[in-house]
Amino acid sequence: MLSPFSTANVKMCLLQIKEDYQFMREIQSESDEKHDGQRWQVPIFDKRGEAHLSFPQHFYLHPIYSVDSACVVKIDREASLKNMTLLSCGVLVPSGNTADLEEGSTVVVFGLGVVGLAVVEGARVRGASRIIGVDINSDKQIRGEAIGITDFINPKDLDMPVHQGWGLTVLLGVHPSPRLLPLHPMELFDGRRIVASVFGDFKGKSQLPQFAYHCTKGVVKLEEFITHEMPFSKINDAMQLLLDGKSLRCVLHL
Incomplete structure (x- = not known):
């Protein structure tokens, strides 16, 4: 069984500062080297010879398609094909590599869609002691509790902050329209950190097969x-x- 993904394994950091950083220009993809850095603009061809542009390097709705070898990995043939469809995007994004949670941590998840609930599942697997789900749709509470949240907050029901924030904030996903994040530098003075994560800082070639194995053994639960x-x-x-x-x-x- 093969699983497509949109990022390549890391070889070397551009500035040789952090070897495991996901998007370093030198290794952004083997495809970039082949196509002068324009891999998302290079057409791929279906079985009829018709050209298509791809984003990001694979199609989800084509029964037959072509991908670069850098963006596909072999996984356990015993894995559920239905469940494995989740691994190319969504569930892997918040898999836990970026935050690197320690057992007993407290986690707050803003937005309980598939990515947010995958954060909840990742936090549960990592042994978080308290997982707080935040969503403006109260119907998300039941589904969140089934996956692992311990507390639920609808911000529309509150008129003041429930807690002074600190710690690490991980930004996930792509906003539909570019917006600025207003932030005073002193907000970071006491050690707060804000980082972003693409594909969960996950290395598809080397780490995705092991993640798929954990899914087949029930360590990570995908059915929900x-x-x-x-x-x-x-x-x-x-x-x-x-x-x-x-x-x-x-x-x-x-």
């Missing part, structure tokens, strides 16, 4: 993330469920 299954002809209905906040991931059957 697949809320719907539909034929491909109902893809628009699946998207609407997602937009309405009623679905985490929907598996489409061709």
